[in-house]
Amino acid sequence: MTGTRPREDGRQSVARYVYGIVPADETDRNDLGDIGLDGSRVRVVTQGRVSALVHDCAAQPYDGGGESVAAARVLAQHEVLLLAMRRWGVVLPMTFNTIVAPSDGRSADDSLLHWLADENVSLRARVDALVGKAEFGLQVFYVPAAFLRRIAEESAEVRRLEEEAKTKTAGLAYFTRQEINKVLRKELDEGIRDLVTTVYTGARACSDRVTIEKVKRGTDELMMAVNLSCLVALVRADDLQAFAVEMSGRDGLTVRLVGPLPPYSFC
Amino acid sequence: MNVDIDGDDLRTGLVGLVVALAEIVKETLRLQAMRRLEAGSLTEAELDRLGQALMDLDDAFERMKIELGVADAVRSVRDGLDQAVEDLVGTLIGVEQLGVEQR
Numbered sequence: 138m139t140g141t142r143p144r145e146d147g148r149q150s151v152a153r154y155v156y157g158i159v160p161a162d163e164t165d166r167n168d169l170g171d172i173g174l175d176g177s178r179v180r181v182v183t184q185g186r187v188s189a190l191v192h193d194c195a196a197q198p199y200d201g202g203g204e205s206v207a208a209a210r211v212l213a214q215h216e217v218l219l220l221a222m223r224r225w226g227v228v229l230p231m232t233f234n235t236i237v238a239p240s241d242g243r244s245a246d247d248s249l250l251h252w253l254a255d256e257n258v259s260l261r262a263r264v265d266a267l268v269g270k271a272e273f274g275l276q277v278f279y280v281p282a283a284f285l286r287r288i289a290e291e292s293a294e295v296r297r298l299e300e301e302a303k304t305k306t307a308g309l310a311y312f313t314r315q316e317i318n319k320v321l322r323k324e325l326d327e328g329i330r331d332l333v334t335t336v337y338t339g340a341r342a343c344s345d346r347v348t349i350e351k352v353k354r355g356t357d358e359l360m361m362a363v364n365l366s367c368l369v370a371l372v373r374a375d376d377l378q379a380f381a382v383e384m385s386g387r388d389g390l391t392v393r394l395v396g397p398l399p400p401y402s403f404c
Numbered sequence: 405m406n407v408d409i410d411g412d413d414l415r416t417g418l419v420g421l422v423v424a425l426a427e428i429v430k431e432t433l434r435l436q437a438m439r440r441l442e443a444g445s446l447t448e449a450e451l452d453r454l455g456q457a458l459m460d461l462d463d464a465f466e467r468m469k470i471e472l473g474v475a476d477a478v479r480s481v482r483d484g485l486d487q488a489v490e491d492l493v494g495t496l497i498g499v500e501q502l503g504v505e506q507r
Contacts, residue, residue, distance in 0.1 A: 306452050307452075307455070307456060307459065308451065308452035308453060308454065308455030308456035308457075308459070309448065309451055309455055310455070311455035311456070311458060311459045312437070312438065312441055312451065315434065315438060351491075351494075354483055354486075354487060
């Protein structure tokens with residue numbers, strides 16, 4: 138128990154910031170070092186068959202300090218979880234700002250130990266389900282101009298309308314160009330839908346689970362077609378990598394594969 | 405929370421919003437014209453005049469956005485509206501259509 142050591146900002150460190158849960162390991166309960174948020178010392182609190190990775194903190198959430206400070210804290214949390222994955226082979230990540238505060242006359246440590254004891258079986262089962270697996274982010278982008286150019290070249294309907302537009306007056310040709318745009322949009326939508334299906338099917342084939350994330354808005358030069366989070370057995374990570382390489386070899390596509398990451402989307 | 409409002413940003417944002425809304429009205433006019441074309445309810449001469457007018461309107465909007473310096477603001481408003489519609493449609497049909505986990 139570390140008690141209520143004062144923080145540099147004068148607030149009392151009466152609470153415990155929880156990074157994640159790992160399997161209890163009798164042989165390894167050493168601190169992870171001063172690698173936590175704002176350089177906090179991350180230590181291991183064990184109860185039964187699981188351990189929590191925590192640091193001592195005030196009972197208020199971490200906020201303020203601007204975007205760069207917030208980004209540094211999120212990165213620090215990520216680094217702690219990556220280290221946990223390397224050390225224990227698995228980690229069940231908690232969301233940012235998971236803080237156990239003293240309550241009902243109990244200290245934060247007591248509350249944390251009670252929670253770990255109450256949830257021991259379920260937490261261990263969730264941890265065990267993630268052993269040997271990691272999250273990978275798979276994003277596929279396309280160049281709209283390249284897609285549209287290919288459609289225009291391959292579509293007999295577009296070629297016919299383009300020829301037709303040349304024979305019309307400017308006002309009438311305007312409507313023909315609108316027809317061309319309509320055909321291009323429809324074929325682009327169908328092409329993107331096929332692409333999404335191909336990427337999802339390919340990723341699913343080498344993943345235990347896949348979730349579809351929101352597609353972020355791109356630019357005129359590069360649009361995101363699909364954004365997946367994949368829970369992958371590490372022994373199959375090469376398969377996902379190979380699939381990503383195969384997709385990136387296709388004309389007009391850019392693929393981003395990020396990982397292995399803590400299983401943020403699957404815990 | 406303090407909000408810093410810069411006069412120029414406010415003007416650009418407001419003008420951008422107005423132009424974006426006017427652009428949506430213009431696109432509605434174009435869709436209506438396309439429906440008339442497909443229904444065959446206009447003569448060729450009328451369609452020619454209408455097409456020319458819409459083309460002039462397109463040019464006027466492009467010039468206006470450049471002259472007022474609001475092209476990015478208009479794009480931002482349009483992107484925001486598109487995103488709202490996409491989110492709504494995605495929520496309504498996404499999970500059912502794809503039959504997969506979705507966040």
